[in-house]
Amino acid sequence: MEVLPPALRLAGSGLRLARGGTALGSAAGRPAWPGLLRHDVVPVLSAYVLLMAMMIATRGGRRAREERAAPPAGPGPKAVPWRALARHLVVTALGGYGVFLAIVLVYYLALGGEDARFIRDALTGGAWLGFGIGLPGILVVAWIEDRLGRRHGS
Amino acid sequence: MVIGYLVWAIFLGALFAWEGFGLAHNHDKWPTFSDVFQAISRHLVGRWVLFALWLWLGWHFFVRGWKFFLRH
Numbered sequence: 260m261e262v263l264p265p266a267l268r269l270a271g272s273g274l275r276l277a278r279g280g281t282a283l284g285s286a287a288g289r290p291a292w293p294g295l296l297r298h299d300v301v302p303v304l305s306a307y308v309l310l311m312a313m314m315i316a317t318r319g320g321r322r323a324r325e326e327r328a329a330p331p332a333g334p335g336p337k338a339v340p341w342r343a344l345a346r347h348l349v350v351t352a353l354g355g356y357g358v359f360l361a362i363v364l365v366y367y368l369a370l371g372g373e374d375a376r377f378i379r380d381a382l383t384g385g386a387w388l389g390f391g392i393g394l395p396g397i398l399v400v401a402w403i404e405d406r407l408g409r410r411h412g413s
Numbered sequence: 414m415v416i417g418y419l420v421w422a423i424f425l426g427a428l429f430a431w432e433g434f435g436l437a438h439n440h441d442k443w444p445t446f447s448d449v450f451q452a453i454s455r456h457l458v459g460r461w462v463l464f465a466l467w468l469w470l471g472w473h474f475f476v477r478g479w480k481f482f483l484r485h
Binding site (some may be wrong): 279314350354355357358360380 | 448449452453456457458459460461462463464465467468469471472475476477478479
């Protein structure tokens with residue numbers, strides 16, 4: 260169960276509870292409720308709230324969204340506005356990395372009690388994944404899509 | 414350990430069932446995940462949250478604990 264993050268360990272905590280309540284009361288007689296709350300209840304509750312927020316965000320109906328998202332009909336393929344796309348991606352990646360930073364600091368440092376080295380590895384690893392792989396990857400996919408669109412459009 | 418995997422299997426099965434039902438019943442009551450992500454992506458903060466979740470997932474499963482040249 261160590262391979263799972265604190266937010267995904269609910270099943271493991273359930274296992275501990277089923278095995279005689281070691282998560283509820285430790286061998287030393289100390290109540291383990293604070294740990295259970297920090298490591299299991301808060302992350303899972305957060306995931307539940309996020310899921311509910313996502314479902315609420317979809318209110319308004321599928322058809323209305325499809326009508327809004329429908330691109331205006333025009334002749335031939337359009338050229339990709341690379342500058343606008345790059346700006347859009349950089350803003351998304353920077354903001355997303357900020358949210359990722361908040362997740363790591365709140366759930367792994369404040370609630371999980373991880374050390375500074377772990378946090379540093381998380382931040383460098385996240386930066387590498389987001390800006391070294393994710394961002395260029397999306398640009399490459401957009402370029403391939405643009406090339407294919409031009410080839411089929413001409 | 415087995416109970417943990419069982420819970421995850423049920424959870425993922427429920428997600429697939431939701432998606433399948435949403436695709437099969439094409440009306441507003443059952444939005445598919447693409448509907449949900451499309452709705453969230455319209456907002457800047459929603460895009461940030463989605464990118465952060467993708468980053469966290471990728472970091473957790475593929476980057477965390479690995480060293481240069483995948484040395485552990």
